[in-house]
Amino acid sequence: MCASNKASLVVSYLHLSTSVPTLAIWVADAPRQMLELFDQEAQRVTLALYADYDKIQPQIHVRIKDLPIVDSLRDLRAMHLNALVKVQGVVTRRTPVFPQLKMVKLNCVKCGFLLGPFYQTDSKEVDPGSCPECQSKGPFRLNVQQTLYQNYQRITMQESPGSVPAGRIPRQKDIILLNDLIDSCRPGEEIEVTGVFESNYDATLNSQQGFPVFHTVIKANFVKKSKGTFDQNNLSDEDIKTIHKMSKNPNIARMVFNSIAPAICGHENIKKAIALSLFGGVEKCFKDKHRIRGDINVMVVGDPGCGKSQFLKYAEKTSHRAVYTTGKGASAVGLTAAVSRDPLTREWTLEGGALVLADQGVCLIDEFDKMNDQDRTSIHEAMEQQSISISKAGIVTSLKARCAVIAAANPIKGRYDSTISFIENVDLPDSILSRFDCMCVVRDIVDAQADTRIARFVVGSHMKSHPVGLKDKKDETQAAEVEKREDKSRINQEMLRKYILYARQTCKPKLHNIDDDRISKLYSELRRESMNSGGIPIATRHIESIIRMSEAHAKMHLREYVNSDDIDMAISCMLEGFISTQKFSVKRALQRHFQSYLNFKKDTFQLLKFTLDELIREQANYQKLTNGEDGEFDPYDEPVKISMEDFEARARELNIPDVTNFYKSRAFKNKEYQLDKTSQLIVFDNNRR
Secondary structure: OHHHOOOEEEEEHHHHHHHOHHHHHHHHHOHHHHHHHHHHHHHHHHHHHOOOHHHOOOOOEEEEEOOOOOEOHHHOOHHHOOOEEEEEEEEEEEOOOEEEEEEEEEEEOOOOOEEEEEEOOOOOOOOOOOOOOOOOOOOEEEOOOOOEEEEEEEEEEEOOHHHOOOOOOOOEEEEEEEHHHOOOOOOOOEEEEEEEEEEEEOHHHHHHHOOOOEEEEEEEEEEEEOOOOOOHHHOOHHHHHHHHHHHOOOOHHHHHHHHOOOOOOOOHHHHHHHHHHHHOOOOEEEOOOEEEOOOOOEEEEEOOOOOHHHHHHHHHHHOOOEEEEEOOOOOHHHHOEEEEEOOOOOOEEEEEOHHHHOOOOEEEEEOHHHOOHHHHHOOHHHHHOOEEEEEEOOEEEEEEOOOEEEEEEOOOOOOOOOOOOHHHHOOOOHHHHOOOOEEEEEOOOOOHHHHHHHHHHHHHHHHHHOOOOOOOHHHHHHHHHHHHHHHHOOOOHHHHHHHHHHHHHHOOOEEOOOOHHHHHHHHHHHHHHHHHHOOOOOOOHHHHHHHHHHHHHHHHOOOOEEOHHHHHHHHHHHHHHHHHOOOHHHHHHHHHHOHHHHOOOOOHHHHHHHHHHHHHHHHHHHHHHHHOOOOOOOHHHOOEEEEHHHHHHHHHHOOOOOOHHHHHOHHHHOOOEEEEOOOOEEEEOOOOO
16 A cells, blocks of 8 residues: 555455454444544554655545445345445446535634634534634634545446346445545446445435435445456356366367357357357557457347347347347437436536446347437447547546447348348448448248258257156157257356356457458458449458457457468358348359358358258249149148259369268258169158158
């Protein structure tokens, strides 16, 4: 403390309880009197060691940290009055700093005699009684020069967004900061406050509720900035050891992708984009003059009923700090910041919105297309510069909004029309679309194979989730085998949260010896194709998006440097989003043009299975067009046959010359496929089980 010229001596409650248990009990039960004694003793010891320290800091204050019990703001009751409590929450409002009377000296107006000193308390005003010199009852005037003041500030703390029970409104509580605790936090920051829970007389509250009703506040003793309830300090040595062991697995990225929203079947591109956004890139600051964001913004557009809102809800529960809002329920000031009058001082104060509260976290906006244009333009600065500039009511300032934005939107016509461009499907301007690093289009396509797989997945999920769903021993054994096989390709959700938090806070991969020519060539080709095809516009920001996504992929492996695999994965992720926004007429041509980028690290069997499913679908549609004149013909009622020669020709286009092992693989046998080598046909029978 003295080496830093500070006025606060921080004492751990855990150390105090182990060394002097009696003092620890009295501090918790009677903190006001005990802290005064602690301050006096700390002042005496400090002056004994450093006689002139009172010239630097006139008073020394003892701060108590590491209080073991954390109370919720909604759980504070009468039993907590005048006791030491510890609460957590987000700062929503902060008043200016005011001088508060501490030691008062008064002058008698009649004779000019100096009265005092009187020490001001929070409970009542100083009453000197009568003048000792002239025995008059007053009036008395405050001696401004000899009166001592202390700094006073009031903040409003609100419950953290993730800790509010379902269906409840977040509770608020006023916190009083004194002396050197002022300006120790700002609106939007999540803090942990240790202080004395006190009651004050409030005339307004008494007139409304009737006497005697008191207003409660927390007089802060120690303030600590928190990075969320799921902080890195909660990670044990065993957790860190497990995380480093997992990072050495070469398939850790695929395991992370499979672990995102395990209750939703398919949609690998959305899971990949959300995983990259949760890990995030690395922000760059160039000599405090220019800053490039590291957070990855994701936009999900598609047909209703495809699980877009479920993805956002999953991201809210997985991220260490997240704020969820909807387009209709959010206004411009609700997203950025509001200016309101303080009820005590009647001065204008700032209140942070959703983007400010989600600082260093994730802001999730559902029904993004339902927002008004005026409200939507208010987040332009927050999405790129990650700051919110305020010029209202004489307040000119800038608030930090360093958060990733994951938005979900529906097409204008209800369902996505692949015959028109993406901009015509979604009524959003180019200025907002270019700020999203990754675009995901999800379509609800009628496909017998995919529909059967999804139906089985949903039924299986309900059976596994039901408490009495599995009674048969045979079913239990099969379910255990399936779950064990799935666990090898997934990560436990609690461990995934720890993995993401550890990677975000400790891993900062650097760019070194990356392929600049590959990125520049891809950028020029994408610019040319975007102008010709009419999809989403490609801007310089998308180069930064590739770098950010490659850094996020490197974080999944806890690497110090970004390598070529990270760059290739980021390129394939961006291309998938770019191609999915194109018209159906040009999508196939773009897939062939960028085939070398899209096939990055894809399983050969997975590519072949997708190609085979596509050929089956085309043949089924052809049979329906030729035989289904009455409109009731279902091509999947009878076997669908395709030529092995056509399938192998498609495989050669993917640079896969030999498909013999695929015919013997589980991916081929688990499906309703049959190989007829005599007729050189592949038969798909949907009725075969």
